[in-house]
Every structure is written in structure tokens, then in C-alpha cells.
């Protein structure tokens with residue numbers, strides 16, 4: 001069904017990235033009844049995972065980008081631009097692209113990474129510049145892959161910060177996050193991605209220091 005003013009219940013989702021993020025998000029979308037193509041340069045690496053996701057289709061980055069009315073970008077940061085080029089920039093035009101990447105620089109074994117980009121640059125802003133006709137929304141980058149589709153914590157509901165230039169695209173992404181149990185906080189335009197990527201660094205740094213990987217964020221209002 002084409003995307004018009006009304007957002008259809010079931011969506012076609014193209015996932016560019018076959019790591020744990022791509023796999024976990026694919027499972028979340030499939031569970032919600034959406035159709036999923038997950039893209040990789042090496043389909044064989046998903047043979048085992050496919051047993052848990054028989055309804056997922058596996059293809060190239062281009063197959064995923066062509067298929068999805070919503071596209072998820074979840075490659076390693078250093079491969080992100082390459083993956084977009086391989087997918088074909090035209091396949092992103094007019095579509096919602098959820099940027100889950102974090103621009104991380106791993107320099108020392110066993111030490112937390114640092115951000116490869118900082119204000120006024122950011123990964124989200126770079127992605128939007130690479131595909132200017134796409135509606136890029138930065139989201140889901142501040143939580144572990146294993147919690148992305150479940151915003152409920154034993155201590156309450158987690159916050160999911162998002163940022164992007166297109167209000168309607170943000171409302172679609174917010175709906176996805178809310179269905180997965182998150183309280184969504186809109187941080188503004190895609191330029192604000194530097195804040196979301198810094199929040200991700202807080203998450204990562206805390207994880208390394210405490211060897212703890214199930215935490216999430218909550219902004220206390222009062």
C-alpha cells in the first residue's frame with residue numbers, strides 16, 4: 001500500500017545492516033506484522049538467525065532500500081556511507097530513514113570508544129546530507145539492540161529521544177517507538193543528533209565502567 005496521508009498499519013521495512021541491531025529490529029517489526037527485508041553483503045551470515053525469523057527476507061542493501069517504505073540504517077559507522085551508496089541513493093528519496101548508527105571510534109582494545117564526530121557535526125546530520133531527499137530521523141541509538149523493541153524497565157518506562165527535520169516522519173517513528181513501550185522525546189531538527197549521539201556515549205561509557213548493559217534513560221520532569 002503506498003504511503004499517503006494515512007499511515008498504513010502494516011509497513012514494508014528495509015533494514016540496511018545485519019548486525020545485532022538489524023536482527024533485533026527485524027524481529028520487532030515482524031512481530032508487529034510488518035514485512036521485512038534485511039540487507040547485507042553476505043546473506044550466508046544470517047542463515048542461523050533466519051531460523052528465528054522465517055518470515056524475514058534476506059537480500060542486498062539495495063534490495064532492502066528498494067523494498068522499504070521505512071528504511072533502517074544500522075551499519076557500522078565507517079560503513080554507513082558505503083552501504084548507502086551500495087543501496088543506491090535514489091532508493092531513499094521521499095522515504096523515512098531511521099538512523100540508528102553511532103559514529104564511534106574504537107582506538108584501544110578493552111576501552112570505550114569515543115565519538116568520531118562532534119558538534120556541530122554528527123552522524124545524523126551527515127546521513128541527512130548524504131541522502132538529502134530522504135526524511136532522516138535519528139532514533140533508537142541510545143539503547144542496546146536487545147532493548148530497542150521493549151521500552152519497559154523494571155523501574156518504569158524508558159525515554160526514547162528522536163531528532164529529524166520532517167514532522168510527519170518523526171510522528172511515524174514516534175508511533176513505532178510508542179508501540180514498543182517507549183516514551184518519546186522529540187529533541188528537534190536533525191542537527192540535534194549530536195545530543196543523541198552524546199547520550200549514546202554516556203550509555204556506552206557507563207556500560208564499560210560497570211560491565212552493565214541493560215540500562216536506559218529517563219528524563220525526570222519534576
Ligand SMILES: NC(=O)c1ccc[n+]([C@@H]2O[C@H](COP(=O)([O-])OP(=O)(O)OC[C@H]3O[C@@H](n4cnc5c(N)ncnc54)[C@H](OP(=O)(O)O)[C@@H]3O)[C@@H](O)[C@H]2O)c1
Pocket residue numbers: 016017018019020021022039040041042074075076077078079080082083100101102103104140141142143144145146
Ligand atoms: N549494538 C548495539 O546494541 C547498538 C545500539 C545502538 C546503536 N548501535 C549502532 O548501530 C549500528 C549497528 O550496530 P551492530 O552492533 O548491529 O552492528 P555492527 O557490527 O556495528 O555493523 C554491522 C553492519 O555493518 C555493515 N558494514 C560494516 N562495514 C561496512 C562497510 N565497509 N560497508 C558497508 N557495510 C558495512 C555490515 O555489513 P554486512 O552485513 O555486509 O556484513 C553489517 O551489516 C552501529 O552504528 C552501532 O554503533 C548499536
